[in-house]
Amino acid sequence: MDRFRPSVTVAAVIARAGRYLLVEEETPEGLMLNNPAGHLEQGESPVEAVVREALEETARHFVPEAFLGVYLARFLRPARSEDVTYVRLAFSGSVGEAIAGRALDQGIQRTLWMSEAELAACTDRHRSPLVLQCVRDHAAGRRLPLDAVNAHPSLHQPSVKQA
Structure with a gap:
């Protein structure tokens, strides 16, 4: 029997003046909207991953x-024939202005700012049902301390390759 292996992702929920920063990205289902998000990579903490993903995508x-x-x-x-369960660790925070000359990650067409209502009006274009849920939780005031996510120092140790 195969062991259940969910895919772990991180997402950045970024609000400014009542609008949320989103990315429009190419997917096998077409052009979709998402929070800046991506996969957690080996050797990085969730906080490191969300900082990296937000920079790459925005x-x-x-x-x-x-x-x-x-x-x-x-x-x-x-x-x-894909059946994937995603575990998303979502963080809220702030961003500065776009870095001049820095390209967006492959597949990202553009960034845009949308209100919660605008986002709710186009759920058929969401990459995941989690896009709107994370925005709604942020708008409702949900905030947990960053240290609620603990990353043990062993994450940063070199991996051991078996012969």
Whole structure:
């Protein structure tokens, strides 16, 4: 029997003047909206990962200020026989202006600022149902301390390769 292996991702929820920073990205399902987000990589903490992903996808430095929570969603893509459960660690924080000349990550078409209402009006374009849920939780005032996510120093040790 195969062991259940969810895919761990991080997401940045960034608000400014009542609007949220989103990315528009190419996916197998077409052009979709998402929070700046991506996969946790081996050897990095969730906070390091969300800072990296936000920079790659928005060309802006992200400063995490709070932990929003842990979110789970299942994604079924019959055309590719994919059945993936995502575990999303969401963080809220702030960004500066876009870094001039810095390219967006592959597949990211643009960044845009949308209100919660604008985002709720186009759920068919969301990469995941977690996009709106994270924004709604942020808008409702959910904030947990960053140290609610503990990353043990062993994460930064070199990996051991077996012969």
